[in-house]
């Protein structure tokens with residue numbers, strides 16, 4: 001697994017989970033309160049786990065305060081909502097990601113079958129489906145509607161960027177629709193919007209549970225061990241790299257260049273490189289590289305071609321952005337539109353080898369959207385159905401402003417406020433990147449020595 005705990009308890013986080021009020025209603029789900037009777041038990045709010053599992057001999061941590069520990073997710077014995085009074089809504093926001101349909105399906109099935117909730121609305125095309133000018137009709141979701149949606153990529157609800165900042169308009173729509181449970185499936189922008197929305201609903205004295213299911217194919221959310229769809233993305237990327245390797249290998253001085261998603265964090269590229277020892281250069285946003293000069297990418301690539309006659313470069317879209325002209329544009333989520341680093345590298349590589357009078361054959365492959373639109377693989381499907389069910393249980397228990405997350409292989413409630421506080425990046429001094437460099441056998445740094453020396457001097 002990746003080293004995801006780059007945020008350690010040397011920083012203090014308050015993991016207290018906000019709630020709408022005291023859950024007083026007996027859950028309609030029949031579970032046990034007795035350990036050892038072979039029947040699944042309800043989960044109590046007091047059941048908690050430690051976040052930071054790094055430890056040292058003589059560790060003096062503890063006794064822990066309640067807020068220092070993460071609350072276990074799962075069905076509670078007492079719930080906050082009377083199922084007969086619930087109107088739930090589900091929305092998928094931002095870019096696509098494998099597993100969206102699986103999560104929607106799991107939420108619907110858990111609410112319907114486990115709690116007997118029969119008013120579930122699908123909001124079309126992200127937060128924009130809530131807006132007053134929206135022409136998108138809502139969908140009635142039931143087990144029949146979601147019956148086999150998990151076999152398809154994408155989302156039956158449609159997804160879109162933007163609209164999340166129109167908090168007051170969205171709150172108005174929630175009031176008009178009488179929604180008291182909202183599931184927001186989306187990345188950090190979506191969850192930031194969900195948090196502001198929940199605060200607005202609170203100000204209006206409306207008891208609406210807002211539960212987020214974190215979604216990012218880039219796997220760049222902090223406090224989340226692995227985001228759903230990520231494994232599928234890596235699996236898809238591995239197939240592409242396999243093709244790039246064959247193309248590179250079976251020609252004269254072949255170079256396979258593959259670009260994958262990863263705007264600010266290169267997790268897909270790093271994991272793919274580890275899964276496929278055919279990658280010779282893995283380039284990610286977190287690890288700066290030079291193009292020119294004795295230690296730069298082009299010269300390292302030349303050496304590799306001379307020695308082995310073929311090479312595969314795997315680049316994350318956000319890598320090397322300091323070398324290209326900025327587009328000056330942003331998308332509706334407020335993200336900078338990136339310049340295609342793959343196209344840039346292809347041109348630079350071609351020019352370099354032409355000038356060196358060395359024949360090379362470059363094949364550039366950009367599978368980004370093919371990867372993102374794939375249906376979830378088995379492992380992600382398992383993960384998604386569990387995330388969805390845990391989200392339904394959390395909402396029924398009256399939790400709000402909370403995400404469902406997996407931490408230390410345990411499903412937990414993670415306050416949105418904490419989750420959106422920072423992005424996760426590949427730690428270039430951590431074990432994941434170390435193993436990638438070992439596996440690709442690329443130089444530990446593709447930055448020229450003189451430049452490194454200047455930087456080190458500045459830092460000391």
Ligand code: F6P
Nearest residue numbers: 095096217218261262263317331
């Ligand atoms: O936000 C996740 C992400 O997959 C990024 O890696 C990528 O830059 C972006 O979405 C592309 O999405 P779109 O083309 O829909 O804006």
